[in-house]
Amino acid sequence: MLSEAQAIAPKLIETRRTLHQWPELSFEEYRTAALVAHRLHDLGIPHETEVARTGVVGWIGNGDGPTIALRADMDALPIQEETGLPFSSQRPGVMHACGHDAHTAMLLGAAEILKRHEGELRGRIQLIFQPSEERIGVDGYSGAKLMVEEGVTADVDVILGLHVDPSLEVGKIGVRPGPMMAAADRFEMEILGQAAHGAYAYLGVDAIVLAAQVINTAQTLVSRRIPAIHEGVVTFGTISGGTRENIICDRVFLEGTVRSFDPAIRNQLQQELEDVAAIARHLGGDYRYRYFRGNPPVINDGQLTGFVSRIGGQLFGVDHVVEAPKTTGGEDFSWYSCKTRGSFIRIGAHNPAWPGKHRLHTADFQIDEEALVVGAALLAQSAQRWLYEYDPEHWRHVENC
Ligand SMILES: [Zn+2]
Numbered sequence: 001m002l003s004e005a006q007a008i009a010p011k012l013i014e015t016r017r018t019l020h021q022w023p024e025l026s027f028e029e030y031r032t033a034a035l036v037a038h039r040l041h042d043l044g045i046p047h048e049t050e051v052a053r054t055g056v057v058g059w060i061g062n063g064d065g066p067t068i069a070l071r072a073d074m075d076a077l078p079i080q081e082e083t084g085l086p087f088s089s090q091r092p093g094v095m096h097a098c099g100h101d102a103h104t105a106m107l108l109g110a111a112e113i114l115k116r117h118e119g120e121l122r123g124r125i126q127l128i129f130q131p132s133e134e135r136i137g138v139d140g141y142s143g144a145k146l147m148v149e150e151g152v153t154a155d156v157d158v159i160l161g162l163h164v165d166p167s168l169e170v171g172k173i174g175v176r177p178g179p180m181m182a183a184a185d186r187f188e189m190e191i192l193g194q195a196a197h198g199a200y201a202y203l204g205v206d207a208i209v210l211a212a213q214v215i216n217t218a219q220t221l222v223s224r225r226i227p228a229i230h231e232g233v234v235t236f237g238t239i240s241g242g243t244r245e246n247i248i249c250d251r252v253f254l255e256g257t258v259r260s261f262d263p264a265i266r267n268q269l270q271q272e273l274e275d276v277a278a279i280a281r282h283l284g285g286d287y288r289y290r291y292f293r294g295n296p297p298v299i300n301d302g303q304l305t306g307f308v309s310r311i312g313g314q315l316f317g318v319d320h321v322v323e324a325p326k327t328t329g330g331e332d333f334s335w336y337s338c339k340t341r342g343s344f345i346r347i348g349a350h351n352p353a354w355p356g357k358h359r360l361h362t363a364d365f366q367i368d369e370e371a372l373v374v375g376a377a378l379l380a381q382s383a384q385r386w387l388y389e390y391d392p393e394h395w396r397h398v399e400n401c
């Protein structure tokens, strides 16, 4: 299937560049979804649109056997592109700076290859073109969470997702069994005091001083409260309060993010961060605390990750399959991989000859488009082979988090 992917390389590149020129923000992927649906229609692949609002889901093969799902995300970011590429974004202030244009093109390429082999498939392949990976809406839903809630993956046995990686050389595949990316939660705190004249501080309760205590104490959660063998991050991202230099501030608003891998550590940080906020009450003030759970951690299934490593080694050579780092970034692929066996794979997209870093979520983000062939071939070959080798004893249902 690698040679088949190489044969359609010009089409993969053209698709990716078309998507790159017309990036759309989370849950606004109308044009992107229309392009996907149009391509699936041309390939004769049955599909549904408006799944999880602006998503598209298609099927190849037959539903009697097992089902493997392949997932691509489609949304872009509110960034003004500064790459200077001839196929730069045509939409001011919106850019595919996370490579989701590439993921969509790779999955369309894999679909084209797999459709040709439909007669040989021993089961079903579900294609998931997912909206809104980047953003959790005000209702608490990202695209993947909504897909799962709508029951899209109810019959799925295993799921694969991938992400281009500008820190990994093109041609390489990064895999990691077990925890790979962190649970990403958000919190809000209000520290409440009592206003007074700045010259008579003792008559009030200074919310700024209370907030300072809270922020400093929160730094000890990761260093002193969670076991050293576990990881966590507590970040205050915003702070605001006060009106004038000579008024004791009565209210400080704080906002931040919490990252963790282990469910028990996640619970602990959520609870103990509130205990820290409660310092304000002990010192004569008060607090309000709200914690919003975002994406769960990405925990890759060991067996499935081993399988993909083997396929990657067969396609590209074992020296091209490397261990991906564990990171405290978040990814909503976790909504799928918590409920079923999943593996999230990094596709190298860095061209060593290029100057600059081209990091994700930056205005000069770029990928080496050779990565498109790698991703399409890996998805197609893994899906076909997994169905072929499937044995129900070996692949019993597992929830990973
Ligand atoms: Zn992103």
Ligand SMILES: [Zn+2]
Pocket (backbone or CB within 6 Å): 098, 099, 100, 133, 163
């Ligand atoms: Zn992304």
